[in-house]
Amino acid sequence: MGCIQSSSNPTTPSSSSGSTPSISKLTLTQDLNSYQEAIKSDPNLQSFDSNLQYRTSQAINSLALEVEVRSLSLNSLKEVTTSLLDMNQEVVNILIESKEDIWNNDELFVLVQDFFDLSLLTLDFCTSLQGCLKNARHSLSFINVAINHFDKDGGGDYLGTLDYLKRFEGCEGMFSEEFFDLFHAVYARQVKMLKKLQVQKEKVDKKMRNVETWRRLWSMGKWVNSLWKKYEMELKGQRELINAMSWGSFIVIKDLDNIKALVDKLGVEMEGLVRNAQFAINEEEQEAVGVAVDEMKTTVNDFAKTIDELSDYSDTCCRDVRNARSVIVRKITKYPSGSV
Structure with a gap:
C-alpha cells in the first residue's frame, strides 16, 4: 500500500496483560x-x-x-x-x-434545474387533467338530465330523453391525444430523474466512504481534522438535497400511477355510457330508451365518483409537487453563499 507498512518482530516482548493498545490491530x-x-x-x-x-x-x-x-x-x-x-x-x-x-458540481446543479423544470411541467399536466375533468362533468350533466327527464314522465316523452342522450353523445372526448402525450412525457421524465438522482447519490456515498477513511488515517491536528469534518458536512448536505429530490420524484410517480389507473377506469365507464346512449338513439323506441336509462343508472354514480377521485388526486399531485419544491428551496437556502 505504499509507504504505510506493518511488520512483526518475534523478539519484541508482548504487551503486558491488562494493557490496551491505542489502536487495535x-x-x-x-x-x-x-x-x-x-x-x-x-x-x-x-x-x-x-x-x-x-x-x-x-x-x-x-x-x-x-x-x-x-x-x-x-x-x-x-x-x-x-x-x-x-x-x-x-x-x-x-x-x-x-x-x-x-x-461547483455541474451534475448536481443541472439535476436541481431539471427537477424544478419538471415540477412545473407536472403542474401543467395537473392543470390539463382538471380541464379534462371539467369536460367529463359537462358530459355527465346531460346524462343526469336525460335520466331525470325519463323518470319524471315515466318515459312518456322519451323523445325528449333521446335529445339529451344525443347531446351527451355529441360531447367531445374527455381525454385528448395531447393529454396522454403530456402524461407519458411527464411520467417518463420523472422516472428518468429518479434514476439520475440514484446515480448521483451513489457518487456522493462513495465520497462519504472515502472521507471516513481519510479522517481515520490522517487526523493530524485540530485544524486539518476540522477541514475533514467540514468537507464531510458539506457532502452530507449534498446527499440530503439529493434524498429530498429523490423522495419528491418518488411520491409524484406514485401520484401519476394512481391518476393513470383512474383515467383508465373513467374511460371504461364512459365507453359503457356511450354504448347505452347509442343503443337508445339507434333504436328510437320507448322500450329501448328505458333499457338504456336503466343501464346508465347503474354506472352513472360510479362515473361521478371516479371524476371526484381523479380531481382529488390531481390536487394531491399538485400539493406534493409544491411541497417538494419548497423542501428543495429550504435545503438550498439552508447553506451559506457558495454552497449548493
Whole structure:
C-alpha cells in the first residue's frame, strides 16, 4: 500500500496483560484496506499516496544516515519536519479541491434545474387533467338530465330523453391525444430523474466512504481534522438535497400511477355510457330508451365518483409537487453563499 507498512518482530516482548493498545490491530487493518480500495478509484488519492511515499522515504533515509554517524543535525530534523508539514498540506489541498468539487458540481446543479423544470411541467399536466375533468362533468350533466327527464314522465316523452342522450353523445372526448402525450412525457421524465438522482447519490456515498477513511488515517491536528469534518458536512448536505429530490420524484410517480389507473377506469365507464346512449338513439323506441336509462343508472354514480377521485388526486399531485419544491428551496437556502 505504499509507504504505510506493518511488520512483526518475534523478539519484541508482548504487551503486558491488562494493557490496551491505542489502536487495535483489527481497526488499523480495516482502515488500511479501506485506504487501499479508495486509492484504486480516486486519482487524487493515488497522487497523494505517491507523494507521501516519496517524502516519507526521504525523511527515513535522512534519519537513518544521521543515526549511522551517531548524530542528529538540525538540518535533518528540519527536513523531517518539512516533510510532515508538506504531507499535511497535501491533505489540505485535496480538501480544498474536494470542496470546490462539491459546490461547483455541474451534475448536481443541472439535476436541481431539471427537477424544478419538471415540477412545473407536472403542474401543467395537473392543470390539463382538471380541464379534462371539467369536460367529463359537462358530459355527465346531460346524462343526469336525460335520466331525470325519463323518470319524471315515466318515459312518456322519451323523445325528449333521446335529445339529451344525443347531446351527451355529441360531447367531445374527455381525454385528448395531447393529454396522454403530456402524461407519458411527464411520467417518463420523472422516472428518468429518479434514476439520475440514484446515480448521483451513489457518487456522493462513495465520497462519504472515502472521507471516513481519510479522517481515520490522517487526523493530524485540530485544524486539518476540522477541514475533514467540514468537507464531510458539506457532502452530507449534498446527499440530503439529493434524498429530498429523490423522495419528491418518488411520491409524484406514485401520484401519476394512481391518476393513470383512474383515467383508465373513467374511460371504461364512459365507453359503457356511450354504448347505452347509442343503443337508445339507434333504436328510437320507448322500450329501448328505458333499457338504456336503466343501464346508465347503474354506472352513472360510479362515473361521478371516479371524476371526484381523479380531481382529488390531481390536487394531491399538485400539493406534493409544491411541497417538494419548497423542501428543495429550504435545503438550498439552508447553506451559506457558495454552497449548493
